Amino acid sequence: QVQLVESGGGLVQTGGSLRLSCILSGGSINTYTMNWFRRAPGKQREFVAQITSDDSTNYADSVKGRFTISRDIAKNTVYLQMNSLQPEDTAVYYCHAYRSYNYWGQGTQVTVSS
Numbered sequence: 001q002v003q004l005v006e007s008g009g010g011l012v013q014t015g016g017s018l019r020l021s022c023i024l025s026g027g028s029i030n031t032y033t034m035n036w037f038r039r040a041p042g043k044q045r046e047f048v049a050q051i052t053s054d055d056s057t058n059y060a061d062s063v064k065g066r067f068t069i070s071r072d073i074a075k076n077t078v079y080l081q082m083n084s085l086q087p088e089d090t091a092v093y094y095c096h097a098y099r100s101y102n103y104w105g106q107g108t109q110v111t112v113s114s
Contacts, residue, residue, distance in 0.1 A: 002026040002103045004095045009108030012085055016112070020080040022095030022105055029071055033098045034078045036069060038091035038110075048093070049080060063089075085112045 008020040024032070036048040049069040050058040057069055068081040078095065090112050095105035 002097060002101075004097060004103055004105035006093065006095045006105040006108040009093060009110045011111045011113060013113050014086060016085050017081070017083045018085065018110060020082070020093055020095075020108060020110075022078045022080075024076050024078070024097055024103075027097070027099075028073070029076050029078055029097070030073045031099060034069075034071065035096040035098070036078075036080045037094045037096055038089075039094070039107075040088070040091040043091075045094070051078065082110070085110075087112050087114045 003025045004022055006020060006022045008018060010018060012018055031053055033052050035050045037045050038048050039045040048060050048063055049067055051069045051071055059067060066084045071078045090110060092107040092109050094107045097103040
């Protein structure tokens with residue numbers, strides 16, 4: 001059974017950085033399309049970043065140049081490095097894996113203070 005566990009969220013000031021981690025168990029991340037989504041208060045969940053099984057990456061326009069998605073296959077972990085954080089980045093961040101089925105983590109809170 002595939003499970004995803006996120007970590008690394010927290011409170012940071014505007015302009016600061018955080019790195020989120022997502023460990024996948026029950027599978028190998030290099031066979032999944034791995035995504036980060038986020039849900040801000042009062043808003044719908046939105047796509048943030050993606051890394052595919054062939055190591056291609058995609059980003060939402062709102063985070064391009066500030067966020068970087070990467071993976072460590074040996075650790076079965078996907079990361080989201082977030083730099084130049086802004087208050088509008090405040091959200092619960094979710095790790096998502098897809099390979100025929102959708103799998104979601106429980107989410108980790110990121111709060112950016114102004």
